[in-house]
Amino acid sequence: MTTKFRVLDGAHDTPADLAQHEAHFGPIRGLHLEPAELKASGLTGRGGAGVATALKVDFLRQQKRAVGYVVVNAMEGEPAAHKDRTLISKNPHLILDGAMVLANMLGADDVVVCVAREHTSAVATMKAAIAERGRRRLQGPAFELMTPPGRYVAGEESALVHWLDDGEALPQYRSTRPSVLRIGRRGVLVDNAETHANVALIARHGSDWFRSVGTSRQPGTLITTVSGHGRTTVVEVPYGTPIRDVLHAASVPFDPVAVLLGGYGGTWLAGHHLDRGCDNESLQGVGANIGAGVIVAVAPQGCGVAETARIVEYMARESARQCGPCAFGLPALAADLELLRRGHDGASALARLEERCGTIEGRGACRHPDGVIRLIRSALRTFADDVVRHAGGQPCPHAATSAVVRIPHRSHPETLEWA
Amino acid sequence: MKRKTLSYLLRVDPVRCDGFGHCAELAPELITLDEWGYPILSGETFARSHVELVQSARLAVRGCPRAALSLQSLSSSESN
Ligand code: SF4
Ligand code: SF4
Numbered sequence: 001m002t003t004k005f006r007v008l009d010g011a012h013d014t015p016a017d018l019a020q021h022e023a024h025f026g027p028i029r030g031l032h033l034e035p036a037e038l039k040a041s042g043l044t045g046r047g048g049a050g051v052a053t054a055l056k057v058d059f060l061r062q063q064k065r066a067v068g069y070v071v072v073n074a075m076e077g078e079p080a081a082h083k084d085r086t087l088i089s090k091n092p093h094l095i096l097d098g099a100m101v102l103a104n105m106l107g108a109d110d111v112v113v114c115v116a117r118e119h120t121s122a123v124a125t126m127k128a129a130i131a132e133r134g135r136r137r138l139q140g141p142a143f144e145l146m147t148p149p150g151r152y153v154a155g156e157e158s159a160l161v162h163w164l165d166d167g168e169a170l171p172q173y174r175s176t177r178p179s180v181l182r183i184g185r186r187g188v189l190v191d192n193a194e195t196h197a198n199v200a201l202i203a204r205h206g207s208d209w210f211r212s213v214g215t216s217r218q219p220g221t222l223i224t225t226v227s228g229h230g231r232t233t234v235v236e237v238p239y240g241t242p243i244r245d246v247l248h249a250a251s252v253p254f255d256p257v258a259v260l261l262g263g264y265g266g267t268w269l270a271g272h273h274l275d276r277g278c279d280n281e282s283l284q285g286v287g288a289n290i291g292a293g294v295i296v297a298v299a300p301q302g303c304g305v306a307e308t309a310r311i312v313e314y315m316a317r318e319s320a321r322q323c324g325p326c327a328f329g330l331p332a333l334a335a336d337l338e339l340l341r342r343g344h345d346g347a348s349a350l351a352r353l354e355e356r357c358g359t360i361e362g363r364g365a366c367r368h369p370d371g372v373i374r375l376i377r378s379a380l381r382t383f384a385d386d387v388v389r390h391a392g393g394q395p396c397p398h399a400a401t402s403a404v405v406r407i408p409h410r411s412h413p414e415t416l417e418w419a
Numbered sequence: 420m421k422r423k424t425l426s427y428l429l430r431v432d433p434v435r436c437d438g439f440g441h442c443a444e445l446a447p448e449l450i451t452l453d454e455w456g457y458p459i460l461s462g463e464t465f466a467r468s469h470v471e472l473v474q475s476a477r478l479a480v481r482g483c484p485r486a487a488l489s490l491q492s493l494s495s496s497e498s499n
Pocket of ligand 2: 435437438439441443457458482484488
């Protein structure tokens, strides 16, 4: 497969400094992008939701009050993702170029780059890159680095803005969407780091160039993080590349029984669907979504029911515990999945799972519980045969040992850190 | 002046809600409680002409000790 690197391009092994960056990608001075050109590019967000970037920009441009901040979301709270950190370790200035272009487009004075404080190497790289730009006295917005706590939901955009505005990394209830997030009284545009990097390339090469790879609905490339084969491999591929080819590019040595797509609030895809492209249109028919490019391959000796139980237990722990249906519902779902995994009273656990998925869905302030429910439903579909055996008290032989998906340690046991 | 509201939608802010379930007593036609005591709203809009429903919804909104409920007015173009 010919992998066409774009945002991860460059011969350097260490983060490109300004000189290397400009030598490779071209000068920063004069970088500019018209809203119409952004729209023509068809750029979609790389953080998971996949919303057209131009749609968000236009929505903010229609507001009466001007936008004050452009936020680069490089929090990467998704445990199976490593693409934002990889991008930072390669081309930090490409991200900053894109943020500068969007800030100029919206008339925002400030760019705030958010990297989880636990990701120390990415923090150091971003700090150095921002300082370097400061010394160059480039025209345009002021850059600032912020390091919120790296919990799962802290990277959710309303939680991120809440933390910037008021020091608490908790999602905010929004009665209508889309809604304008604010710091103080000023509106905020939040985009994923990879999205910003693509904006920088569109500003340099135009929308036709941008659309020359990828699919018509999701043009350009996607940085995927492939794991499950004892390693974490980051590969940039055009949207629409068959999942099988992405696994091949990442040197996954086995034929997976299934892959987890999108993230821990994502979806399972059965092994016989791996010829589908890694774009949302190709995956729609099988109820899956590529999200932020996470792909976890499950080898034949893995158990999908056990993996789902492990993920949901983690996601329940990561609830911000602000909303009843999430704070009580997710642990209940996790407990039933654990019963199903062990095949103890699995049939009634399964019945409760299906029922509770229905009552919990859509009732949190953020989409955290909805992601968990999406994952559970796709597990019950994808591993339907296994689920029947588990429910009948005959779990698969690997159910007790399956440990494909990486679950972070309990780093914040009781004292939840949100500040 | 002409009143434009044609229908209403009841919403709950799950962050504010404390789950004591007072609202389900005030507006049982619109609110049930889940197994943990948190309100489940039907999510359906109801017409302004449905006077009893509007009455109960208002009672619940006013009675909620956490001000977690809100009654959103929808004009014709918004109601679906
Ligand atoms: S839904 Fe869950 S994670 Fe989201 S704000 Fe509510 S309690 Fe927190
Ligand atoms: S009355 Fe208010 S706080 Fe109490 S359960 Fe109902 S919505 Fe929640």
